[in-house]
Amino acid sequence: MKILNKIKYPLVMLAFVALLAVSPIFNSSDYYIRQMSSIIMFMVVSLSWTIFSAPTGYISLATAAFYGVGIYFTAFLGEYLPLPVLMLLAGLISFVLAFLVGAITLRLRGVYFTIFTFGLVELLKNVVLWAEIKYSHTRGRFVASFPPMTVFYCILGTLVVVMILAYIIKRSRFGYALVSIGESEDAAAHIGINTTMVKILAFAVSSFAMGAVGAAMATRWNYIDPPIAFNATMSFMPVLMAIFGGMSNMAGPLIGAAVFAYLQEILITSPAVGKTYMLIFGAVMVVAILFLPNGLTGVVNKLRKTRKGAEGSHAHTGS
């Protein structure tokens, strides 16, 4: 029973991934595959975002920068390399870029860090725009296309990697260091944690998958240009999804991603709402912060605790 409890969570996650993996048997329409790819991509991005931002409390808005790097990587080399290789390399480039950016910016705390990360998206967008006009005398590029099914499974594979990463990190010494930094950065440094290194490394690790799925999603456009690739919306979505779903365990960002990715698709195609769907998302975010401080999974945990009574009132539920 005790062993079962211990592996219950990984089992549920395994079942979830397996269900996604076999789902094309029941519906293999291009629409379904593309739609699911997009939803799973958001799951990857928000779960990955929580690896660094949830324990430390450093809100990063750099997601679109790494995602955009991935998109541009495929736009350049999509014709020459298979998709998994493109994703791996784009992920590594994102990792290195995040490491360098982190080394400069993670001395900044709180809102200053957030603003800088957001600035990074604009910076990359404009640098790429300038470079294209100056060196290739074009704006944007054509992207090689890949079969939707390949994209689907590559993104699902990335989700598995990120889930394993998140699971291991949370239970590791590294994960404890991240939580300590979030609780009190000064105290963390004074008990022997190399706070700067831990933060930079976590930021880089969480950026890997953002670049990787960017490389995969690039193939759904025929043509991309910097405003498409470095779209700021991509920076806000994981924050919204993770806050709404809750960050105390892995299910939170996954549920948040599923809800909002699906909503986005419905709203954006509805003539009444269209592009103004972001307004609705903003309102939902405000409501979530005010009334669901621990997100949807927080509400579930609370209900479970109340049912259990006082016993183990502080036990960390979930993962």
Added chain:
Amino acid sequence: MPILEAKGLNKHFGGLTAVSQVDFHVDEGEILGLIGPNGAGKTTLFNLISGAIPMDSGTVIFKGTKISGLTPNKICRLGIGRSFQAAKNFAGMPVRQNVLMGALFGQKGQSYAQAAKITEEVLDFVGLAEQADKMVPDIPLAHQKRVEVARALATRPSLLLLDEMMAGLNPAEVDEAMALVTKIRQSGISIIMIEHVMKAIMNICDRIVVLHHGAKLAEGTPSEISASKAVIEVYLGEALS
């Protein structure tokens, strides 16, 4: 034999001189009291020693090694533990985990089993074993302050910096805290303590350093300090006759 020696420490914040040309030392096994009016630079001095903020000039030698210029995590691993004035406990963790973090990261290559063992020892030592599963905000202030001390002790320091551990405690709690500080010293750890509770300073310190406007005003045994004209003038005040 000094375990810590500080020479010519200086720190300015803009035009404000927070610490000015301070020299002092701590002998092995000693409790050194650090007193002075609010804003005298006591906590800044701690911040310079622990590496929390860089100093403008001066050197700090700890057990023969120059530590000035190192980062707090390195200084911690060399053997200086610290508690904070405004308690910086990990509020989202139970007491035990607070201490475990100190045990896990305080020394290089500590295994989970070793860290867990140290944690239980330290919890016992400071008298928090019964509160170990509670969250920090749910226990009394006096115990919260002990959590900070326990977390620092779990890093296995040979010198402990205590910043106003007794502020806000009632007289009975102050007595308990004094007993704990004495017990820590008996276990072989040298201590520097910033404190406004004179009863504690006068009773358990071997020597006292008085800071005023960032500079060292006086230094000596408790009886010398309580008799010093200069100290009475700026800090202790005249006894009512």
